[in-house]
Amino acid sequence: MDPIVAGLLATLVGAIVGGAVSFLLNRQLHAQQLERLRTEHKTEFAAEDTARHFLGHRGYTDRSFDVLRKHLGGFEDDELRRILVRAGAVRTYRDDGSEWWRLLSRMDEYIEHKARRADAAAID
Template sequence: MRNLFQLEREKLEEQFKTERRADLALSKFLNHVKFNRRSFEYLSEKMGGFESDELRRMLVRNGAVRSFGKDNVEWWELLAEYKVEK
């Protein structure tokens, strides 16, 4: 019974390894000291292999919010850093 549990655990850990690593990478991008705001274009380029909506869900899961600049560019930043633009 213990061996079966261990095998299932290892299988689940492998399935979520990519997700955990992607979350870690997004966290590093969003917590950068110099750049607290990133364009979606930049993030999707750096985080290749994810569909746009999947990447957006990952950003929200990591505490990010979306805004649009005057040039209609999609920007993402941590909610804690978010400033309402007037």
């Protein structure tokens, strides 16, 4: 084999092996960092899951902020609102000024329910 071709082949193999090792090490480092962040923010992730659970209950599309605060204790009001937004919820206010939250993914369900109530009221 020609020495130039052998040198190029050795260089190419070295670059591939070096790149593969670097890729694997970076992937492992990324996984460790992600796990560390999950552990550090475990409380917030659990709170988001709990908020989704309460807001996803099939019997209620909306939950009052007071009920959510009661069940998701240990958070300041503004911090709890940020958790609700991260969980995919939107805030609304009732006529009495009370604060209510619903999952954005359930907005169609809320609109259908409201339309059925309006139709029922029109029939009466």
